[in-house]
Amino acid sequence: MRKIILLGLMAAAIMPASAMAQSAGELRRDRQDIRQEQRDLRDARRYGDRRDVREEWRDYRRAKQEYREDWRDYRRTHRSVYRAGRWTAPFRYHSWRAGAVIRPSHYSSRYYIADPYRYRLPRPAANLRWVRHYNDVLLVNIRTGRVVDVHRGFFW
Known part of the structure; x- marks a missing residue:
């Protein structure tokens, strides 16, 4: 068999x-x-x-x-979903790593990815949010500000 x-x-x-x-x-x-x-x-x-x-x-x-x-x-x-565009933030780009702690201004609700399924990202657990940081996507614990996961160059 x-x-x-x-x-x-x-x-x-x-x-x-x-x-x-x-x-x-x-x-x-x-x-x-x-x-x-x-x-x-x-x-x-x-x-x-x-x-x-x-x-x-x-x-x-x-x-x-x-x-x-x-x-x-x-x-x-499906370029319209994954395009980088002219997206900027009021802070400089920083290459985050898992385990780093970031300021709330870097992961405020303004930068949340509202529909992670559209981008084929896994569902975040409780108190976790997918956040866009320039062309990277960060999984952030919104209570502590700790970065759990990083996808670099996700929006190219």
Whole structure:
């Protein structure tokens, strides 16, 4: 049964990508398939033959590369959502890192990303907000001002 599943995944990875850009749902399914291949690769490393591992590793890298290309195509076709524009803030750009504490003026409600799903950002937990800082996106704890996560160059 496992070999049939692996053959199916390999066949899906080998099929050429369509000329049109994929939808967000298709990209999400591709990401799930890649994660499944990653799990299969880990299992093969533990229990399988070295040749199988090499082949599965190549297939995993190929699928990952195809996913990246599809994601680039998606961003290219949806430029209006991901464009940088002429966005500025009343403070200078600073390259934030996770764990840094920032002033409330840098993460006020004016800079919140109201709809993170539009940008395919994960849902923030309680007391966390996605904040735009020039072309970067920061996940900030609004009570403490601590930066939890940073996506650099998100708006290009």
